[in-house]
Amino acid sequence: MAKKQRGETTSSSKTPKIVEQTDNFSLMLTSSDDEEPEEVTFEDAKTEALRSMKLALDGARREKELLKEKRRKRQELFQEQKKRKLLPADVLEEIDSAPSKKQKESEDEAEEEDQEGEEESRKKKNSKKMAHSRSLKGNYTVTTVRERASASCQQQTAEDFLRSRLYGPGSCRTTSNELLSLQNKKGKNKSAAVQFVKKDWACKEKAKAEKMKKRWIHKQQVSSC
Amino acid sequence: MGEFKVHRVRFFDYMPCAISAMAFNRHTERLAVARADGAVEVFCFADNYFQEKVIPGQDGRAVEALCWVGQRLFSAGLNGEITEYDLENLRPRYTVEAYGGPIWTISSNSQGTLLAVGCDDGTVKMFEILEEIIQFQRNLDRQKGRIISLSWHPSGTLIAAGMMDMIRIFDAETGHTTHRLLVERGVGASKSKEVVVWSIVFLSDHTIISGDSAGKVQIWDGFTGTLVRTHLVTKWDVLALSVSPDESSLVAGTSEGTIVQFQFLSSTVDQQDKEWIRTRTFKNHSHDVRALVHTDTAVVSGGMDTQLVVRPLLDKVEKKTQESALRKIAFPHRNLVCCAKKAGLLLFQFPDHLEVWRVGESDGHGKPGDSLLVKRKPEKLIQLKTKGEDHICCSALSPCGGWLAYSTVSSVRLYRLQYNNNISITKVSRLPKELRWAHQLCFSSDSSKLFASSTHSTVVVVALNQLECKYLQTLKPKSGSRQPVHLLFASEDGKWLASANTDCEVHVYNLQKLKLHCTVPVYNSCPTAVAINPATSNLVVAHADQQIFEYSLVQKEYTEWSRKLQKQGLHYLWLERDTLITNITFNPKNPAHIILHDMFMFCIVDQSLPLPEAKAILYNQMTLRSLPEPERIRHSHAFKICKNFQHLLCVTLLEDHSLVVVERPLLEIMSQLPAPVRQKKFAT
Numbered sequence: 001m002a003k004k005q006r007g008e009t010t011s012s013s014k015t016p017k018i019v020e021q022t023d024n025f026s027l028m029l030t031s032s033d034d035e036e037p038e039e040v041t042f043e044d045a046k047t048e049a050l051r052s053m054k055l056a057l058d059g060a061r062r063e064k065e066l067l068k069e070k071r072r073k074r075q076e077l078f079q080e081q082k083k084r085k086l087l088p089a090d091v092l093e094e095i096d097s098a099p100s101k102k103q104k105e106s107e108d109e110a111e112e113e114d115q116e117g118e119e120e121s122r123k124k125k126n127s128k129k130m131a132h133s134r135s136l137k138g139n140y141t142v143t144t145v146r147e148r149a150s151a152s153c154q155q156q157t158a159e160d161f162l163r164s165r166l167y168g169p170g171s172c173r174t175t176s177n178e179l180l181s182l183q184n185k186k187g188k189n190k191s192a193a194v195q196f197v198k199k200d201w202a203c204k205e206k207a208k209a210e211k212m213k214k215r216w217i218h219k220q221q222v223s224s225c
Numbered sequence: 226m227g228e229f230k231v232h233r234v235r236f237f238d239y240m241p242c243a244i245s246a247m248a249f250n251r252h253t254e255r256l257a258v259a260r261a262d263g264a265v266e267v268f269c270f271a272d273n274y275f276q277e278k279v280i281p282g283q284d285g286r287a288v289e290a291l292c293w294v295g296q297r298l299f300s301a302g303l304n305g306e307i308t309e310y311d312l313e314n315l316r317p318r319y320t321v322e323a324y325g326g327p328i329w330t331i332s333s334n335s336q337g338t339l340l341a342v343g344c345d346d347g348t349v350k351m352f353e354i355l356e357e358i359i360q361f362q363r364n365l366d367r368q369k370g371r372i373i374s375l376s377w378h379p380s381g382t383l384i385a386a387g388m389m390d391m392i393r394i395f396d397a398e399t400g401h402t403t404h405r406l407l408v409e410r411g412v413g414a415s416k417s418k419e420v421v422v423w424s425i426v427f428l429s430d431h432t433i434i435s436g437d438s439a440g441k442v443q444i445w446d447g448f449t450g451t452l453v454r455t456h457l458v459t460k461w462d463v464l465a466l467s468v469s470p471d472e473s474s475l476v477a478g479t480s481e482g483t484i485v486q487f488q489f490l491s492s493t494v495d496q497q498d499k500e501w502i503r504t505r506t507f508k509n510h511s512h513d514v515r516a517l518v519h520t521d522t523a524v525v526s527g528g529m530d531t532q533l534v535v536r537p538l539l540d541k542v543e544k545k546t547q548e549s550a551l552r553k554i555a556f557p558h559r560n561l562v563c564c565a566k567k568a569g570l571l572l573f574q575f576p577d578h579l580e581v582w583r584v585g586e587s588d589g590h591g592k593p594g595d596s597l598l599v600k601r602k603p604e605k606l607i608q609l610k611t612k613g614e615d616h617i618c619c620s621a622l623s624p625c626g627g628w629l630a631y632s633t634v635s636s637v638r639l640y641r642l643q644y645n646n647n648i649s650i651t652k653v654s655r656l657p658k659e660l661r662w663a664h665q666l667c668f669s670s671d672s673s674k675l676f677a678s679s680t681h682s683t684v685v686v687v688a689l690n691q692l693e694c695k696y697l698q699t700l701k702p703k704s705g706s707r708q709p710v711h712l713l714f715a716s717e718d719g720k721w722l723a724s725a726n727t728d729c730e731v732h733v734y735n736l737q738k739l740k741l742h743c744t745v746p747v748y749n750s751c752p753t754a755v756a757i758n759p760a761t762s763n764l765v766v767a768h769a770d771q772q773i774f775e776y777s778l779v780q781k782e783y784t785e786w787s788r789k790l791q792k793q794g795l796h797y798l799w800l801e802r803d804t805l806i807t808n809i810t811f812n813p814k815n816p817a818h819i820i821l822h823d824m825f826m827f828c829i830v831d832q833s834l835p836l837p838e839a840k841a842i843l844y845n846q847m848t849l850r851s852l853p854e855p856e857r858i859r860h861s862h863a864f865k866i867c868k869n870f871q872h873l874l875c876v877t878l879l880e881d882h883s884l885v886v887v888e889r890p891l892l893e894i895m896s897q898l899p900a901p902v903r904q905k906k907f908a909t
Contacts, residue, residue: 152285152304154305154326154327154345155285155287155303155304155305155327157327158303158326158327158329158345159287159303165421165438165462166462166480166513167899167900170414170415170418171461171902172460172461172902172903173900173901173902173903174900174901174902174903175900176895176896176897176898176900176901177896178903179511179895179901180892180895180896182904182906186906
């Protein structure tokens with residue numbers, strides 16, 4: 001109810017403005033509210049409607065085509081990347097016939113480890129043939145693989161977890177220099193922070209301090225003369 | 226006496242590793258300490274805390290927990306493997322992959338039959354401990370979070386596991402959870418972070434005590450699964466807990482470096498209602514305390530500041546005795562510096578590489594106490610990195626500087642060095658198959674032979690020619706000891722070789738006949754340094770309990786001086802020193818001098834002077850200097866101690882009679898440690 005009322009009030013407030021505008025136009029144009037609407041033939045209206053419909057359809061079709069194009073391009077890109085990742089065709093053929101799952105896993109892991117190193121993995125296979133391989137029936141061998149990739153990844157995550165809990169954000173840590181400085185301040189013979197006392201500590205800070213000193217002296221000289 | 230020109234060497238950037246885990250074996254009184262680089266050290270507490278054995282680390286072996294099962298030592302780490310160590314051959318015996326991701330904790334039941342490991346994937350895996358190996362038995366129920374800490378109930382029926390935000394109690398038979406105890410998160414900003422239960426202890430009265438990352442030590446009732454009491458101990462994490470064998474005292478180590486003790490006492494006079502009351506606080510460390518052990522009489526702690534601290538509890542030991550002193554072990558008890566006396570070269574042993582330096586030169590003379598100008602600076606000649614993952618176990622440089630050898634747990638490598646215009650290093654490729662690995666390496670004084678200690682106290686002798694190496698002989702002691710050799714010394718005249726093993730035996734071999742010459746009578750403390758006096762052919766041995774013996778090799782008996790020393794006894798201040806003698810050298814100009822050093826002092830023992838009385842001042846060098854000449858002779862005694870140089874890693878004498886003092890001040894080490902916690906102190 002309230003909305004309707006509001007609607008009414010707004011519309012009533014709007015109309016006088018519009019009327020004003022048309023009034024302004026009426027000064028310029030010959031048409032006014034009293035005159036009857038223009039006559040438009042049926043043919044014109046039909047062509048008008050058809051044209052607008054065609055435009056709309058064309059627009060929609062163009063959009064669809066654009067989307068298709070995009071999708072096709074993306075698919076191609078993915079295929080290309082996949083091709084790059086896969087081994088050369090001849091090696092794939094060799095493996096293809098065999099039910100050697102293990103070997104496939106080894107290839108995959110080799111892929112993961114070293115994207116560029118297809119040759120390397122082949123070499124690895126060949127070199128490992130001697131030491132850790134067992135030959136089955138047919139043209140393929142089974143070799144052991146060092147599962148360093150996944151194991152070290154988990155180890156890295158665990159180490160990161162430990163480090164973030166002890167030294168990560170919110171752990172309220174300070175530097176060794178501050179700790180030693182505190183000890184210096186509270187000790188029997190109070191002395192300066194260790195950073196300043198030791199010659200080869202905090203070289204960067206000392207260099208920065210030197211630069212600032214030079215800049216300040218230069219400024220003083222410039223301002224004096 | 227004469228003055229010495231002293232080369233103060235401070236370019237050895239020795240950085241010890243942080244302690245990540247510890248385990249104490251009550252029956253043998255040995256403490257196993259695991260460091261962050263994977264090295265495992267065994268300290269013998271009964272023998273003045275001597276570092277008996279060191280098993281070198283390996284890249285990638287990040288040990289998180291250690292566990293003794295009888296005499297066997299197991300470790301588990303973030304690489305997902307459980308390792309058993311061979312303590313006779315100082316290497317890992319085997320590793321077993323747990324297939325649960327990184328392992329955070331390992332614990333065995335009190336019967337010694339099962340080993341439980343807590344893994345990152347949320348499983349507690351049980352392994353059966355068999356004679357030669359461990360075998361996977363089963364998994365307990367898999368949980369959603371990682372298992373950070375474990376504790377068996379002494380009966381072996383229940384296991385308490387500390388995880389993220391909670392503690393679970395498992396029934397060891399069925400593998401199901403009986404109780405789930407929820408741990409509160411911290412207040413304020415840490416409410417959004419999960420709380421990690423870093424350590425947990427299960428007592429025999431079914432009380433569970435946990436320490437977590439919110440800084441709380443909480444006491445739970447294991448029967449009902451309810452919280453009894455919370456103690457907020459620190460603003461940072463409580464990283465380690467340890468309970469005494471009689472379960473009356475508990476210590477908690479924090480990230481601040483403090484150790485808080487709780488004791489099971491009754492607040493009223495009668496014995497009825499005992500509870501855990503916070504009693505003492507020790508601040509032994511400047512950085513996080515990551516490992517704690519509570520023995521019958523002391524609290525042993527170690528952490529990120531790399532020092533091992535033993536704090537005897539004053540209510541368990543007699544006050545004001547040697548027993549009750551605080552002990553800090555900062556440096557290893559073996560030599561990491563090898564000096565090529567004829568060439569003036571120093572070899573520094575790091576875990577993963579070796580450095581060869583030439584000492585500097587200086588002209589000029591001066592009064593005692595002057596610093597001379599350095600004419601030629603010391604320079605690093607060679608830096609040799611190891612191949613592979615294993616860390617270096619031992620290394621040696623021949624006296625002429627022409628040969629360099631090092632050994633890891635898997636192989637020995639020998640290199641020929643040449644110092645023409647440029648320095649060249651060539652590897653000797655074919656080594657004899659008897660030279661597989663060594664615990665100690667030593668070159669003969671004429672650089673013609675290499676001695677390598679092998680399994681069961683045997684020593685392998687190989688001859689060195691221009692570029693090749695030939696096996697000569699394996700020297701075996703008669704005692705058939707299975708312990709490894711930790712000290713080797715070849716005499717200057719090339720006649721004798723002395724070897725000492727961790728069974729406290731010292732054997733001397735005749736190198737001309739290549740067989741055993743004699744065995745020194747066994748003294749019940751382990752030798753920490755051996756040397757043979759070139760002028761008198763006397764063997765001088767320093768032991769872990771600070772005793773010194775001199776044994777004549779020609780007559781095969783203790784010397785007159787040694788008997789006199791034993792009869793009179795060493796000065797009490799000498800016996801109360803808490804760091805051990807790691808190196809003994811002699812002065813060619815004066816055969817009556819023995820030069821010894823420990824971490825805080827070096828001492829010249831003059832055998833021609835009288836021994837100090839018990840009432841005499843031991844550190845009398847300053848007072849002697851103030852006295853006029855004739856008076857000095859009356860007051861001087863045999864032990865001349867100099868404390869000018871700190872902290873000493875090695876003191877040796879070069880052929881040109883200048884002293885080389887390798888110092889590594891503890892301040893330098895401390896400055897390179899990881900970040901400590903920020904504590905706001907009033908008025909700073």
